[in-house]
Amino acid sequence: xxxxxxxxxxxxxxSTYFNMLDQLVGDKLEGxxxxxxxxxxxxxLLKFGGLDFELVYAGPAHTVGDIFVWMPSQRIVFSxxxxxxxxxxxxxxxxxxxxxxxxxxxxxxYEPVHIIPGHGHLATPAQARADxxxxxxxxxxxxxxxxxxxxxxxxxxxxxxxxxxxLKVFDLIARxxxxxxxxxxxxx
Numbered sequence: 115x116x117x118x119x120x121x122x123x124x125x126x127x128x129s130t131y132f133n134m135l136d137q138l139v140g141d142k143l144e145g146x147x148x149x150x151x152x153x154x155x156x157x158x159l160l161k162f163g164g165l166d167f168e169l170v171y172a173g174p175a176h177t178v179g180d181i182f183v184w185m186p187s188q189r190i191v192f193s194x195x196x197x198x199x200x201x202x203x204x205x206x207x208x209x210x211x212x213x214x215x216x217x218x219x220x221x222x223x224y225e226p227v228h229i230i231p232g233h234g235h236l237a238t239p240a241q242a243r244a245d246x247x248x249x250x251x252x253x254x255x256x257x258x259x260x261x262x263x264x265x266x267x268x269x270x271x272x273x274x275x276x277x278x279x280x281l282k283v284f285d286l287i288a289r290x291x292x293x294x295x296x297x298x299x300x301x302x
Contacts, residue, residue, distance in 0.1 A: 116151040117171040120179020123207070124150050172220040174213045176206035176232070182221050189227040196221060199234030199245045201282040205294045211250050212302065218247045249278050257295050270296035 116124075124131075128148045135143050160167045168184040176195035183192040195206065196217055205211055222239060229237045234245070256273045260266075271289040278284060 115153040115169070117179040117181050119171065119174070120177065120181070121150045123178045124148075127207075170221070172217040174208035174210045175217040176203070176208060176214065178208045178210075180208075180217065182217075184224050184226070186224075189225070190230065191221055191224060191226040191228075192230045193221060193232060193242070195232035197229055197231035197234075197237065197242045197246045199229075199231045199237045199241050201233045201245075202278060202284045202287055202291070203233075203246060203249060204287055205291060205298070209294070209298050211254055211295055211298060215247065215250050215254070218250070222247075245281060249281075252277070253291060253295050254299065257292065257299050260296065261299060267293055267296050 125148075132143070132146075132148070135146070158168055158170075160169065165188070166186055168186065169181055170184060171179070171181045174180065180194055180196050182194060182196055185191070195203075196214070205214075208214070222243070226239060229239060229242045231237055231242065231246075237245075253273070253275070256275075257270055260269050260273070263269075270292045273292050275284070275288045275292070278288070
């Protein structure tokens, strides 16, 4: 089960997936075929083990088809890659950090007590906000300043992101994140 956007995205990237798998497993890939979910949202509510699960597609976030799963009785949200904790996020294939911010806000409007992120351990809303939302809004704000001042992509990668340096892989992807967000926002 997935959002229709996720199914379309997976179909569009199937050959890329198979090329990567071929590099990893070689001949063992023989006979493997691609399948996609047959049930699509807007199936909103599932009952499983006596619990209700609400599946919500609020728009593109890390990928174009990201959904979150809300358990109202437990006040838990399974965020998938909408939330990264303990690790710096990467803008992802959706390349729409503005929508990602809106999706995060929509998810938080449910007022979860616990968040199970796509990357990281069980988190509080405050930690999810600090590690994901605050980074996205910070980076978008700083990139907007660079663009307003007539700066280029080289200026974007020099943005001081050190307040997020405690997150894993910061040194590996912070500058690349600034570059990607600049490329996206330059034409918004």
